[in-house]
Amino acid sequence: MDEREARASLKDLGERLAKARGEHRPKLAARGAAPTSSALAFGLRIGLELVVAVVVSVAIGWAIDSWLGTKPAAMVVMFFLGVAAGMWNVYRAVAGMGSKVGARGGIAGAAGDDEDED
Amino acid sequence: MALELHPLEQFVIKPIVPLHIGKIDISFTNSALLMTIAVLLATAVVVIGTRREELVPGRIQSLGELAYEFIGNMIDETVGTDGQRYFPFVFTLFMFILFGNVLGLIPFGYTFTGQIIVTFAMAAVVFIGVTLIGIWRHGWHFLSFFVPHGVPIVLLLLLVPIEFLSYLIRPFTLSIRLFANMLAGHTMLAIFGGFAASIGVLGLLPLGLDVLIFFLELLVAVLQAYVFTILTCLYLNDAINLH
Numbered sequence: 001m002d003e004r005e006a007r008a009s010l011k012d013l014g015e016r017l018a019k020a021r022g023e024h025r026p027k028l029a030a031r032g033a034a035p036t037s038s039a040l041a042f043g044l045r046i047g048l049e050l051v052v053a054v055v056v057s058v059a060i061g062w063a064i065d066s067w068l069g070t071k072p073a074a075m076v077v078m079f080f081l082g083v084a085a086g087m088w089n090v091y092r093a094v095a096g097m098g099s100k101v102g103a104r105g106g107i108a109g110a111a112g113d114d115e116d117e118d
Numbered sequence: 119m120a121l122e123l124h125p126l127e128q129f130v131i132k133p134i135v136p137l138h139i140g141k142i143d144i145s146f147t148n149s150a151l152l153m154t155i156a157v158l159l160a161t162a163v164v165v166i167g168t169r170r171e172e173l174v175p176g177r178i179q180s181l182g183e184l185a186y187e188f189i190g191n192m193i194d195e196t197v198g199t200d201g202q203r204y205f206p207f208v209f210t211l212f213m214f215i216l217f218g219n220v221l222g223l224i225p226f227g228y229t230f231t232g233q234i235i236v237t238f239a240m241a242a243v244v245f246i247g248v249t250l251i252g253i254w255r256h257g258w259h260f261l262s263f264f265v266p267h268g269v270p271i272v273l274l275l276l277l278v279p280i281e282f283l284s285y286l287i288r289p290f291t292l293s294i295r296l297f298a299n300m301l302a303g304h305t306m307l308a309i310f311g312g313f314a315a316s317i318g319v320l321g322l323l324p325l326g327l328d329v330l331i332f333f334l335e336l337l338v339a340v341l342q343a344y345v346f347t348i349l350t351c352l353y354l355n356d357a358i359n360l361h
Binding site for chain 1: 279280281283284286287290291294295298299338341342344345348349
């Protein structure tokens with residue numbers, strides 16, 4: 001009897017917890033979007049993206065070249081791919097900024113819009 | 119009087135307890151010492167913070183709760199509740215980097231996050247771990263991550279390598295960002311400190327500047343720990359939720 005009572009009150013507590021969490025969740029998401037410190041963090045985040053993409057790609061290209069003996073070819077190709085990848089990364093980060101913190105969601109929305117116009 | 123500045127000297131690794139196994143140098147260095155202190159302090163904050171749970175938290179309990187909720191909310195917002203099972207890893211990473219960055223600002227300390235190999239090792243663990251989580255969760259379907267949808271096949275020939283490359287670059291940007299920020303900040307502090315010491319009364323000027331830069335560095339130290347952690351969360355989100 002005592003146990004049943006305890007279980008009932010536990011269940012009640014669980015329901016109230018779930019309800020409180022449901023009410024709490026949107027507030028958390030809204031708070032994450034605003035503060036200025038995260039804007040500064042965002043700037044620090046994307047600053048490097050472009051440069052590192054090019055440097056790493058050219059290094060990979062150089063490695064492929066010295067491995068296959070095709071002196072400048074792979075390096076040149078990888079340079080352009082690196083520039084594209086770097087810009088793509090920056091664009092993705094910036095485009096995703098407005099929606100939620102996850103960058104992918106923003107891009108999927110943008111791509112969907114393009115499809116409609118075509 | 120020659121101006122002698124060695125702003126990069128602070129990053130020299132000095133063995134404290136020399137140890138060698140065969141030809142491998144595994145000496146306990148100043149870098150390792152600071153890492154140990156960072157781990158001990160981070161553990162202390164959590165352990166002491168939860169030892170006596172009071173309704174009105176004291177300083178350390180408050181610090182522990184703040185950090186816990188900060189990371190918990192960050193995972194909730196970026197990955198969703200699904201990501202909570204990786205909370206221990208993300209929390210450990212954040213505390214380790216945070217304490218590493220801040221301890222480096224204490225005089226006679228050492229900034230181990232200013233060593234590229236340290237940050238790259240952490241970024242590599244994140245990169246490999248996140249990739250494995252993605253493959254484990256989605257199997258071969260994980261490869262669809264590199265294929266943007268709604269794109270003509272001809273363009274895919276170009277876009278898939280770019281996507282793959284931009285994925286491959288992640289550990290590099292992740293590690294270089296933290297390392298470069300720490301290196302640059304501490305070098306700047308040392309240079310201004312050197313000026314202050316060598317030009318007499320006028321040295322008050324760079325000294326004052328150094329104080330201001332110090333506060334900036336404190337901000338950068340916390341912010342970079344945050345950036346490293348939130349990027350880890352974002353990568354985790356990519357692996358768990360794919361597109």
